[in-house]
Amino acid sequence: MTDGDRTLTRRETLRAAVALGGSTGLAACLDLEGQPTEAGGTDRGTDRPAGTESEAELPSRQHAWNEFSRTDEHGNPVPARHHVLLLADYVGDGPVNDGDRTQAENAFRELEETYRWGSDGLLFTVGYSPAYFDRYDEPLSELVDLPQPAALAPFEDPSFDTPDLLVHLASDRASAVLEAKQALFGELETANGSEVTETIDGTVDLIDRRTGFIGAGLPAEHDDVDGVPDGAVPEDAPLFMGFKSGFRQNQATEDSVTIAEGPFTGGTTQHLSLLHTELEQWYNQDSREQRVAKMFSATHAAKNLVEGVGDNLGDSSLVAETGVADRVEDDAFEKGVVGHAQKLARTRDEGGDPRLLRRDFATVDDGQTGVHFLSLQEGITDFIRTRNAMNGDDVANVGGVGTKNNNGILQYVTTVRRGNYLLPPRSKRSFPRPS
Incomplete structure (x- = not known):
């Protein structure tokens, strides 16, 4: 498959085929998944379980x-x-x-x-x-x-x-x-x-x-x-x-995100947002250190805690281990920036556990980069509480932090769509009654 004068890579072709859909997209996927990969061998899952x-x-x-x-x-x-x-x-x-x-x-x-x-x-x-x-x-x-x-x-x-x-x-x-x-x-x-x-x-x-x-x-x-x-x-x-x-x-x-009582016990709720991302600003306006500070915290940036894309962090973003959730107001005043993960950590439950299970993924559906932000939680109020923490209203106009500027990643994402859903347990997934 080509795009103008450029030959698309195998992974690009698969993604493009999914976006295209229909019989043409499916035929392209089936053909490509049966071919050797760039690294040799065949694509994961071509055994078609x-x-x-x-x-x-x-x-x-x-x-x-x-x-x-x-x-x-x-x-x-x-x-x-x-x-x-x-x-x-x-x-x-x-x-x-x-x-x-x-x-x-x-x-x-x-x-x-x-x-x-x-x-x-x-x-x-x-x-x-x-x-x-x-x-x-x-x-x-x-x-x-x-x-x-x-x-x-x-x-x-x-x-x-x-x-x-x-x-x-x-x-x-x-x-x-x-x-x-x-x-x-x-x-x-x-x-x-x-x-x-x-x-x-x-x-x-x-x-x-x-x-x-x-x-x-x-x-x-x-x-x-x-x-x-x-x-x-x-x-x-x-x-x-x-x-x-x-x-x-x-x-x-x-x-923890499973509904614990009532007719939909075993289900959960789902929030789905479409967020467009402003990558020109994100990559051209900010240095690597600034991006780390805005995504994680100023402490992460100052101590070089994040290597590359963050694989070195293991199974934690270290927001709890570094105690940065307790420094949001101080960092706004002293560092002039607060981190996205740093703000969200303030919404954990009494036991210190997160409230949301995120299953979001990237998209270029509209010819623009974005995220389909998909989260699961026992109730939508948990999502709203977390989103309010992301807004950082309490630190807006504190130090160098504005309503959006230096306030996590707010400056770089635009919410285009929102929707809320109930995911019933499997036994009630087909056109459920209200109770």
Whole structure:
């Protein structure tokens, strides 16, 4: 595949194929995944692992991904490389009928029988917005914290996503996320070598499709996108802003974000934002030391705690170990800068554990670099609390810190869209009733 006069690399072609979608994108992925890689051998997952026949082998929680994903040398879960988000509306008026509910569950179950549950096969969740539950006369259980999406800072003006449902597909294999989407919507006769017999076609209208990627080297493959300084993104960075995230010690556990009581026990809530990133400013305006200070803390920068993209940090960003969360106001006054991770650490629970489990990934969907920021938490209030801490209102105009300038990474991200969703347990994932 070429882009003008330039031949795309293998990884670029896979990412481009996911973004393209459809039969053309899928054909390109299947062809490329069967070819030798630049490093020799073949692509991870080209053994095309078979699906999961026994439901007893599947987790009761849709969001139980960590056990079924790779880990790095420090024990951090490694996210799947390719992602597709499908936003859809139910075709009927009012509550969903039982026939459509059964049809959806048969389709989701067939995906599990087609692909092994795991990042080398397919992981997926199905979430429902507050707008979906408005279809019912009965209110959503008061034990579920699921408000309508809202702007969460005075400088935000996002659009709000209110589809009935959101399907998140994730895999190390680009072909799997493309094929799974087409199988769900009845666009294929076979998927992963199995006959497609069950679909959600006719029960929902697809209103948007979004894509993304995460992993060492993938962002650097896309420095030809508008707004990316040539060669600025580190070659081994997993995200566009050049640093590793998802440290195990800085993530909530799957257990802690699980709803503990009520009709949706075993589920969780999901927030999804689309954030555009301003990389010209990030890389050209700031030095490496300033970027470390804004992403982590002034202490991290002064003590050279972060090497490269941060692999040396192990399983923690060291915000707790260095005590920088207690120095936010002091650093604003004395250093003229506060760090993003430093601010967020102030929202940990009484035991010192994080409240959010992040599963975000990079995107160039709009021809602009960004992040699909996806977080799981027991209730959306936990996300709002964390986002308020990111705003740093208490240190704005203290020392050299402004409302956005030198206030973590606020100056470099723009919130474009927001949406909130309930991820029911697997047993209720197909058009759930409110209680």
